[in-house]
Amino acid sequence: MKSAPFEHHEPTTVDEAVSLLESLDGPTILSGGQSLVPMLRFRLANPDVVVDINGIDSLDYLHEEDGYLRIGALARHADVEDSSLIDETYGSFADVAPLVADPQVRNRGTVVGSVAQADPKGDWGSILLAHDGEVIARGPDGERTIPADEFFLLPYDTTLDDTELITEVRVPTPAPREGSAYHKLKRKTGDYAMAGVAARLVLDDDDVIETARLGMTAVDITNARATDAEAHLEGERPSSELFEEAGGLAAEESNPESDEHGDAGYKERMVDVLAQRALGDAAERAGLVKRRVSQ
Template identity: 70%
Template sequence: MKAAPFEHHEPSSVEEAVSLLESLDEPLVLAGGQSLVPMMRFRLAVPETVVDINAIDDLDYLRETDDHLELGALARHADVERSAAVAENYGSFADCAPLVADPQIRNRGTVAGSIAQSDPKGDWGSVLLAHDGEVVAHGPDGERTIPAEEFFLLPYDNSLDDAEIITALRVPASGDDEGSAYHKLKRKVGDYAMVGVAARVRLDGDEIADASLALTAVDITNVSVPDAADHLEGEVPSGDLFERAGELAADHSNPESDEHGSAEYKENMVRVLAQRALADAVRRARTDDPAGAVGSDQTAVGDD
């Protein structure tokens, strides 16, 4: 099946893109197109107009500053996978990128596009939440930043206004005493997550000064777990501490039974993967290799 006929617009600036979104009737934005194009092909999406932002060169970047790691709206999954700054400082990003689909999709798909899609099975939403990230959006009234905690509303729905586009994603710069990790349960290589857990910790001496956990595919959106964070902060890392945090994460999850597993099984995997991700995050915070392969045994069904 082919896509229905549509108008194609290719703006060369953010301002032009916003003007098009404001003036046209229900246009859709195309960045990587790895979700939109298949939906159009099977006519699950039938837009009259597509605004293609790939010619906006100013959105094609990934950079680390003193304050932030920032991904422009056209930063591809593969850009994250190959980034030296990510490999050196952001373990959860380094874990997540190679787990997204397959190389072809990673070469074209964008991280911001995944966030805009707001699929609760998407990995990047949890990573953004775990890092207290924010979405930078541009619309008719100019630029605004949206905390990740306020961005995801419902499956495939978020707090972007109709004439807004994401221009960047930002997370605070990682310090020497910080580590993070992402673990994912999947049916086979390239699949969406059945369960995913992103963890980030910052140490102060022997204690956890700050922590966060976020979950993939076990609720109607990607969600953070504040009870687990509260339980971890001010404590010395230990297996017992991580086990209790995993239990709190499982209690916070709300998975549904499906052909891939029961809700009980998925809750148990939240508990297990939370412990693994936390252990990896702490190990990375204590070493000079924050994105090292301590959490590389990403889980396929049957590994546990």
């Protein structure tokens, strides 16, 4: 099946794209197209107007600048997967990139596109939440910074305005003793997560947890933080017992639904297990002299 006819625009600057979003009636933005194109093909989506931003070269970047890791709107999943900067410094990013769908999707799909889609089964939203990330959007009134905690509203619904374009997502560069990790359960290659947990820990010089973050995937109506588990971790020294307690709290905070892949109780148990594993890896990457936790 072919898509229904639509009007196609190809801006080459951010200003031109924003102007199109403001002037056109209900346009749909195309970047990687790994969700939109199949929906067009099967006529599950029938936009009258598509604004294709792939010609905006200034949005294709992945680098550190001004205290942030900045990922432009046209950086692909594969760019993260292949980055030596990511591999050396950003554990959770290095973990998640190879787990996104399959190589074909990673070569074309974009990190920002995944965040913008706001699918609760998408991995990048949990990574942003665990890293206190921000979404940078440009609209007719200028640039706006949206904390990840305030971005996701409902499945496929965000606080982004219809006339705004996400230009980048960003997270603070790691503290000296910071570690992060992501663990995910899925049925097979190419599947979305059945459950996933992103963990980030910052330790002080005495191996006490100063900051703890846990972002959860596919177990609530949006990507969500396990704030009770975070509070339980902060001020404590990493240990398998502590992480077991935090995993249990994260499971209690999750709100999964039963489906063909498993019932809600099973998914809660997986949050518990995945949280413990992610916390163990994050603690090790934060530079513990001796690993105190087990998987």
